[in-house]
Amino acid sequence: MKTNHASNQVPSECRPTAPYETRRRNPQTKLPALLAATVGVLTALHPEYAQSWTPTPAPNLSWTALASSADGNKLVAVANDFPSGAVYLSTDSGATWNPANAPSGAWSCVASSADGTKLVIAGYDSPAGPVYLSTNSGGSWFPAGISSHGWKGVASAADGRKLILVADDYPAGPVFVSMDSGVNWTPAGTSGHSWAAVASSADGTRLLAPANEYPTGPVFNSYNTGATWTQAGVPAASWIAAAMSQDGRTMIIAGNNPPIGPVYISSDSGTNWMHAGASAENYAAVACSADGTTLVVASAYINGVSGNIYISTNSGVTWNYSGAPLSAWSSLAISADGKKVVAAVGGGGIYVRAEPAPASPVAIAGFAHLASGEFQVHFSGAIGGNYTVLTSEDLNSWLEAAPATEISPGQFEFTDDKAPNFPNRFYQLRSP
Numbered sequence: 001m002k003t004n005h006a007s008n009q010v011p012s013e014c015r016p017t018a019p020y021e022t023r024r025r026n027p028q029t030k031l032p033a034l035l036a037a038t039v040g041v042l043t044a045l046h047p048e049y050a051q052s053w054t055p056t057p058a059p060n061l062s063w064t065a066l067a068s069s070a071d072g073n074k075l076v077a078v079a080n081d082f083p084s085g086a087v088y089l090s091t092d093s094g095a096t097w098n099p100a101n102a103p104s105g106a107w108s109c110v111a112s113s114a115d116g117t118k119l120v121i122a123g124y125d126s127p128a129g130p131v132y133l134s135t136n137s138g139g140s141w142f143p144a145g146i147s148s149h150g151w152k153g154v155a156s157a158a159d160g161r162k163l164i165l166v167a168d169d170y171p172a173g174p175v176f177v178s179m180d181s182g183v184n185w186t187p188a189g190t191s192g193h194s195w196a197a198v199a200s201s202a203d204g205t206r207l208l209a210p211a212n213e214y215p216t217g218p219v220f221n222s223y224n225t226g227a228t229w230t231q232a233g234v235p236a237a238s239w240i241a242a243a244m245s246q247d248g249r250t251m252i253i254a255g256n257n258p259p260i261g262p263v264y265i266s267s268d269s270g271t272n273w274m275h276a277g278a279s280a281e282n283y284a285a286v287a288c289s290a291d292g293t294t295l296v297v298a299s300a301y302i303n304g305v306s307g308n309i310y311i312s313t314n315s316g317v318t319w320n321y322s323g324a325p326l327s328a329w330s331s332l333a334i335s336a337d338g339k340k341v342v343a344a345v346g347g348g349g350i351y352v353r354a355e356p357a358p359a360s361p362v363a364i365a366g367f368a369h370l371a372s373g374e375f376q377v378h379f380s381g382a383i384g385g386n387y388t389v390l391t392s393e394d395l396n397s398w399l400e401a402a403p404a405t406e407i408s409p410g411q412f413e414f415t416d417d418k419a420p421n422f423p424n425r426f427y428q429l430r431s432p
Helices: none
Strands: 019-025 032-038 061-068 075-079 086-090 107-112 119-123 131-134 151-156 163-167 175-178 207-210 219-222 239-244 251-257 261-266 283-288 295-299 309-312 329-334 340-348 350-354 363-369 375-380 388-392 399-403 405-408 411-416 424-430
Touching: 075 107, 075 119, 086 107, 119 151, 163 207, 207 239, 207 251, 251 283, 251 295, 261 283, 261 295, 283 340, 295 329, 375 424, 388 411, 399 411, 411 424
Parallel strands: 032 424, 061 107, 061 329, 107 151, 239 283, 283 329
Antiparallel strands: 019 032, 061 075, 061 340, 075 086, 107 119, 119 131, 151 163, 163 175, 207 219, 239 251, 251 261, 283 295, 295 309, 329 340, 340 350, 363 375, 375 411, 388 399, 388 424, 405 411
8 A cells, every 4th residue: 555645734724634645456446546535734723813802791991900810711900980990800701790899999000919819909099099909809808008199000929929019109109019918018119200000020029110201201120029129221201011921031111102102122131122113102001921922012092093902922023913993992911821812991891802722733543445445534633623524536626525423532533435436535624
């Protein structure tokens, strides 16, 4: 038996691979006959940015901030609608939302531990805002032991023990750090700026704090949980948002200097910075996956300008329009793997974008010519997958024969009882 293997090149869309050919001698006619079966890898690929954004049933509010658990299942959204504000929770990646039993406040920022159990919310109530904590995923709340300020940013270590708060009480906006999940707070080693945001590494040691002081806002780094700070070597701008990778090596900041942004990225924990290639926009929010590979930037819609969301999957080397609707985006959150993104509109709704899991490869496990003349093929695929077998006698026209049968989890079989009627027949697999 002679075999010729089809190319293993992955197709660019969901379609059958080239046939796998075998020659045998037809036992009835004694003439050479050609049989074929698909072999190798059959993978359904999706265009990287073809997935659409889905509006969630969250109400239209003046959303100011979002936070996500590492798996992207638990989400928290806060709004500063006068006079009571709002806090909403989701436990199913935004499919449903419910109001939290949280106190009133013009909530401006929120942070979550990696497992979504420890939460902190802070407000910007004039002249000063409260800070509240939850240790049961928002089921109940209690006040943090800290004085009131105009809070603009909060960040949490992965375990929720180390927390950092920044305020924009210009000209002496304070920065506070907690080492015990918000019970006690101490001033950090920097102050005196209109702080706009803060980001933390997973262990809480590396911190990033930008200031929104047009046109001269600085950016500061800390490598010891706020004990000391170093000013970053980035241009002065109205910096508005910050995020970093789990290890703190990849950092991203964005400004709202209309209409240029800008967006800057560091790949060495803030030692060096480069201007990102994202489009010039009035940016409002940024997000970063745990490994720093996936970056997301969102802009506000101001006077007919901006209002887009861009995504990079190579640490900011290149950027792509995400397909999000044109809106006044105010905040972003992302799962650790970068596959789930949630975005909120200031004065609008909340949208989610989930990247589907890649299709399982399909590979031929074996085939046989049965004594009855029937042709049988076995292959592996996705558990519960739907695979249809197509047949052809000339490789030009193809007809559906029948679905393959899953004989065990992820293992499929197809038997062609019509094979004895054809001296030549080819087979292909198709997955919806």
